Amino acid sequence: MFGTRKEREQEWAAFEAEALPLMPDVYRVAYWLVRDKETAEDLTQETFAQALKSFHRYMPDTNCRAWLVTILYRLNGKRRMKLGQLKLVEDTEEQIAATVAFEPPIPQNLKDEEIIEAIRRVPAKFAQVVLLTDVEEFSYKEAADLLQVPIGTVMSRLHRGRRLLRQELSGYNAHGKIAADG
């Protein structure tokens, strides 16, 4: 942030009103992205520091949450690149698709813990799309932009992610066998 004190105060006031209330949301997205509290806190802090620096680029009254989560995803990409975790691998969606043809019924009266455990067991690539669209309520286009994949990929991952979640909740693993804890 540059400029006079008055300009900085005005920009801070706008940032405080638009971006800061979204910190718990951004933390939640970060947590379910990396599944680790400390890393999620680091990413959230870095996201807001970056957002503050470039807040002049943010268009008022547009989707601030999507903007912040985009920064979060970019920073996580860089973090994974540094850790050597970001690899370009062959898309295994087709292989997984072949294993999830069976659509089990959804059990009734599910507990929160059962659902949380089930989504944890869904492969990250599919769980991410389910979480972004079903929990965070991002549109297909927003999810595609965040993940830097085509909308069609978002749709297919969402379909498979939801189906895998149903399987996990029904006590079936991806191979159609009863899960150990099911």
Added chain:
Amino acid sequence: MDCRELKAMMDSYISDELLVETNHDVLRHLENCPTCRAEMSANRSLKAQLRKSILAAEESLADPFFVNRTMLGLKESALSPGFFERLTGGRHFVARMTVVGLSCVMLFVTGLVFWMGRTQNSPFGALNNNTQIAEAVRASWEELTSHAVGDHENCAVKYNLKEDPITLDEAAQKFGAYNKDLDKVMMAAFTKADNIEVSRNVEFIESHSCIYEGRRFAHIVVRHKGKIVSLLMTDTDLPSDNSGIQTAVYDQAVRAAGFLAGHHAVFIVSQLSDKENVTLAKTLAPAVRAHVEKPTASYRRIKG
């Protein structure tokens, strides 16, 4: 639209991604197809349940202290003057420029020395912005806590303050209405506590408003389990927070438990265990927060 076509669109319908016309086609099919209706209903219900479970999950919730500290760090970072403004703003411009000139010369000389091979490592490594923010926030809280501990030791234990304390009533007039009856509020909270050890075992000694290291505290001194305990309340710029109690240990003996109440930080400082300090803090927190939120507690914030 037949069942096969509907299944292909079910995900997009649930995600509200279909065109209005297509939505109508889906609805028409659902009206006449109980199988697809049941399938759709189950999928929508699962989506809602997943959202509810994730939003309520403990691991999804950010630590309030983390949020507050980050917010404070960002605020400091946002409002601190830029380099040019610091250089040119205010009085003593010539003196500032002289200092800058000398600094430049020193930097040049230092750089030359390094270049000449006297050392391999540059001492001017780039500072990580996030580290600075985290450090600034941590430092703010640690400074508050250490002042509270210092006030406890120099006022309640040794009576070694530079300035005489004033009554809470006088402090209420000069520094904020929240001082008024703060001691009564705190003692009432202890008396009403569910924990018998607290309700029957906290003895009031005295209350006043005092200054330690330039920071003013409302200071209530009590005795609990044979130890002197200071209940200290001071102004802070940390954002308001309604949960979380932080503890700190000084010299392995004096321990502090702190929490935020509106624009105030409240500390329990004593030689009790962390657990006992936290119990006292948890007993006080709701009453103190209610007290500072009362309209009559609005005040001019004056430090020192």
